[in-house]
């Protein structure tokens with residue numbers, strides 16, 4: 234019988250061993266989910282709203298419990314884990330209120346007596362989710378999916394099975410009917426068979442490019458809809474007329490929150506040459522102030538990476554870049570799963586830290602002479618999740634927004650997800666959108682009804 238043991242990356246100690254679901258058990262879970270779908274889709278928005286608001290209350294009530302499991306599993310600083318749970322409550326409240334509006338029938342004037350678009354749920358949707366935001370990544374799928382009348386089956390990353398079961402618990406405690414939202418505890422080698430099961434109607438994946446590609450390949454073979462949220466290598470474009478102090482604060486948060494393990498983190502800092510020296514000096518002072526330590530300590534801002542091999546991968550990327558000519562301005566050392574907040578200067582587009590996504594606390598600085606060059610550098614990436622531009626001339630920045638090949642352009646703000654705004658990328662960052670009315674409309678049948 235296959236088993237998975239979760240390890241606390243800070244202490245190195247075992248947290249728990251989970252028995253994985255067998256093939257038969259997975260089939261039963263899917264069968265039950267499918268049965269539930271035919272009842273769940275009959276419920277009204279008002280009934281779903283009440284349950285979704287109860288899920289939000291449950292999250293707020295027991296945020297400490299849920300946050301502590303996350304922190305133990307991935308070394309995420311506890312205050313950030315709590316904030317993550319609170320954000321999940323927000324997305325539940327948002328869709329509880331808005332789902333009905335988002336999915337209203339839309340009348341279209343034609344030669345018919347009456348014709349309209351109707352948004353209907355698809356059925357059982359598989360969610361393949363990553364460990365970096367163990368709750369948030371799941372809730373931003375689950376809240377709209379359930380409100381639309383779909384059923385969620387979660388295959389979470391193996392190092393966060395405790396959080397996966399906690400998410401199931403949230404819906405149970407909120408009073409959702411059995412099997413509206415279930416977790417399958419299996420390894421990634423079982424995903425293909427789950428997608429192939431005719432019960433599964435669609436798949437959403439947040440994760441790496443190779444994982445997205447594999448899931449899309451199987452789903453494509455079986456003509457099933459997918460939404461993919463993949464990697465990112467966001468640039469922070471800093472123009473010489475920015476408010477330096479505020480910009481530094483935002484850039485530090487953009488790169489170092491969640492210990493740098495975020496697809497939308499600002500990984501490449503592009504500085505206009507004339508302010509580069511002053512900006513870098515002040516930035517280094519701020520990064521030095523970030524407190525590393527026990528992730529359970531409320532004062533800690535930088536925890537460990539989620540696993541030691543991830544820290545080691547980051548170490549390789551940083552070391553390679555230094556060998557390629559980057560200048561180590563701060564940090565650079567690893568101890569187990571901990572990686573020091575690191576800043577590299579003199580980075581060029583040919584270097585590893587510029588070309589590859591770095592999933593940890595390492596910031597790469599490149600300078601530019603003018604706005605055209607900044608746009609070229611920002612676009613010089615296989616990813617296209619988002620970009621931040623910092624300037625006092627917001628009008629001018631808005632005018633150049635279209636030239637960035639990205640899913641999002643944020644001016645004077647870090648790229649962040651917000652239930653009210655669509656979230657997703659272009660290029661190798663994936664396709665489809667989560668959140669807002671666009672997210673809830675991903676897993677629905679836009680049915681045409683025509684009455685002559």
Ligand SMILES: O=CCCC(=O)O
Nearest residue numbers: 365494495496497650
């Ligand atoms: O890792 C990507 C998601 C991060 C977020 O939505 O804040």
